[in-house]
Amino acid sequence: MANTSPEIPHESAAASKALEMSFELSVVPVKDADRSKNFYQNLGWACDLDYKGANGYRVIQLTPAGSRSSIIVGSGLTDAAPGSARGMHLIVSDIVATRKDLLQRGVIIGEIFYDPTGIFHHADSSYLASGPNPERKSYASYASFQDPDGNVWMLQEITARLPPHTEADETHFTPQLMEEVHREFQRA
Structure with a gap:
């Protein structure tokens, strides 16, 4: 049987334009x-x-x-x-106010935490610290809650979006995150 699949051009990922x-x-x-x-x-x-x-x-x-x-x-x-969904993030601009609002709505929600590594939260809670990120850096503070079936939602505070190209002295993000972004940019 002949192959009827359309031929895919062999362009590098960097050279091809991604469809939106x-x-x-x-x-x-x-x-x-x-x-x-x-x-x-x-x-x-x-x-x-x-x-x-x-x-x-x-x-x-x-x-x-x-x-x-x-x-x-x-x-x-x-x-x-039912209840098997994990890793769903709800982005909020003020994690303290959002947590308070959810508590007032009767939602059982965990305490706010951050990951001192500054990149993303670990699954292992021994790596986490209580409270919001001390400097309230964007992408760095979290709190979680579950729906009645046990599906887990994560609140993540984002106050500034990480653009594709950022300056090394950007102050909205943790130093660890900026280091990784710049390392990735240099590889591209």
Whole structure:
């Protein structure tokens, strides 16, 4: 049988221009769609869609305030176990105020922490320190909470976005993060 796949040009990654993509949606596995819908709406998220189909199929799209990305919860959507989602980050401009707001909404949320290495938080909590980053550097403070099924959300405080090219004396970010960004830029 002849190969009918389109021929892919052999360009280097640096030479080819990437097509624009946008992350828009993540399916969050839950057991009880209504309970999940109520939980996320209590966070202030908009319910964009609540579709009930045949045989228990259900699609509920929810969008955090100010976000371009959404989640979908429901039934018949995924074979992932309810509560198995990890590593989902909600970006906030003031982690202290956001944590306080979530507590007032009845959400059980962990204490704020940071990783002294300054790059990203370790999974092993022995590497973490209590409280927000002492200098409130962008990308450096976190707090986590779970939805009723145990899906884990991480708040991350970002007050300045990391541009593709930054100056070595940039002060919004941890020195460790800037060192790695510059090292990566020099490799490119």
